[in-house]
Amino acid sequence: MSETGSSFSATQSYTLAIDGMGGDGGPEVVVAGLAIAADRHPSARILLIGDEKRLQALLAQHPRAAAICTVRPAGSAISMEMKPTAALRVRDSSLRLSMDAVANGEAMGVVSAGNSGAMLALAKIVIKTLPGISRPAMAAISPTTKGDVVMLDLGANVACDWRNLVEFAVMGEAFAKAVLGLPAPTIGLLNVGSEELKGDERLRQAAEVLRGSPLARQFHGFVEGHDITAGTTDVVVTDGFTGNVALKTGEGALKMAFTLLRQVFSSGLLGRIGYLLVRPGLERMKEWLDPRRYNGAVFVGLNGVVVKSHGGTDAEGFASAVDVAIDMVTHDFNAGIRDQLSRMGSLTASRFSNEKEPTQAVSAS
Template sequence: MSGQENSGIDSPEDSQVYSLAIDGMGGDKGPEVVVAGLNIAADRHRNMRILLIGDESKLLPLLAANPKAAAICTILHTEQSVPMDMKPTAALRLRQSSLRLGMDVVANGQAKGVVSAGNSGAMLALAKIVVKTMPGVSRPAMAAVSPTVKGDLVALDLGANVSCDWRNLVEFAVMGDIFAKTVLGLPAPRIGLLNVGSEDQKGDEKLRIASEVLRESPLADQFAGFVEGYDFTSGKVDVVVTDGFSGNVALKAGEGVMKMATALLRQVFNRNLISRLGYLLVRPGLERMKEWLDPRRYNGAVFVGLNGVVVKSHGGTDAEGFACAVDVAMDMVTHNFNASIRERLEHMTALMAQRQSHES
């Protein structure tokens, strides 16, 4: 572990390529959770090398208390950080913030990816401007994993793009396919387009065109057609593709339902002595369900379609949740996620260009 000046990220003698850059100052709970999470992640990724970016005076004592994290981390010192409530336009002006420097080292190739629990809007804005969208992708999307009755599901976009056209949706399908293969280990993920019904005539023009293009694409055998809101949890498909507005509404609605169900269960089992005895009988099953639905397991949303791996951890997570976000980033890095997207998009380009020329 060593400290560096900010200019060190551009120095020619610093030739090490780090597995990940970590924003040490982001999140509701600050560097304590970040360093503790890295201490957990260090056991899972023994060869991982981390560029930990933030205030050295705050990070060094935490690393001293977390020796496994200390063994894999090099500190890049900066005293600037992006507050959770800062507007993206203001964050762009902080050229030495821990979040900005994390994006810089990914853009210049010194780190393969960046993880932050910080400001979502600032993170997306910096990712677009600094890391930039990869060739062949018109817009990046936010993708994340969530549970279903049959396993796990990849959903995108979850809020990066409020409105989308058919080309965006096709690109999201390609990126969701590679995401599911990389993170979930599925050889041929089933892909669905979110709609107000499963019938072919349902939805607007962009959905119908995206569906037609996917049926004629290399993803045709995996494309399951239109799916509805309840298919986020039904297990009918492994990837749900939608625009950022609908995706974010579905995400927040799902979180709300989970909180309500948890509160209602507490009320039921605390009602009287008989209900408390009943809880003792069903407790093993409830504990298993709690473990299965633990939001920490699904922490780590990925901005896909960029020239580097960019992972957003939930700002209020704990150390285990942050470690899971690091796991997601390492899966992306280890399995050459972006290279796979580029290869797949090359096969789709001609098909989409043909469709566009037909429309014009």
């Protein structure tokens, strides 16, 4: 459907605005993913933005997606290589128009598989941060031996102070409630040890504030790297540099493990027989650790839901990113952040004075 030919008006309130041109797979993956999402969320209303002719042709091949989508034309697309400063100047891109739809209140959230750095820059300029949040953070879900864990920041802010870490804890707690359905998620600060005296001053200050805050009962204290996959806490809070390194190290370890398993099971007759015996368990493990299941990192702390799909994902992975966005919209994720910030305001306000915020560095990973 196009805006001129659909039953939806130009003032229609959309569940999500979707950047139809982002990602390595382009519109083909986006529309195929929306077809999967349509089965899971038939009442959703999607504003799909991009090359109108190309998107309409793809929707004709995916009637399930067409049933929930309205197409809005965009004059250009942001490439994966474009610098964020350049992307800010392109006002007719599919990514910019998606952000505009959220900023104008036309849509409640945006999903894109496009350029991460451009997406963060546009979100901060167009959608802006929530009152009381100094910086947005990138949050995502990862698997653990006990279930799932929310990690943030994963690369949006390389340098952070104690205030940022406290804000990340508030946002991570709201994220875990909305997406994981946890009534009182536990929170840990990633450190070089679990003892109270470990780590630098910013970590100790953040821990002190959290221990005296309304989140005190949920605050576990310091956690170490192995606690992430052990599921020691439901939320792990860290700066963007450390979080990104931890994320990429975990991804690399999983790839190595599967590579070694393939080598073992293909090494000879006994290996192949062993594979046949354990194959059902391996298939279950592969499904559990499937990165598509965890696709959809979220820029939290903004005046709207902003979800970043992995650029190289397939249709199933893109549908998972849409799932995350709809969960956050449905559970009014930002209302939880605003409520918690108002409860914590008096505890942190006095500490903010006379403190200089560290210089921000943005990762485009």
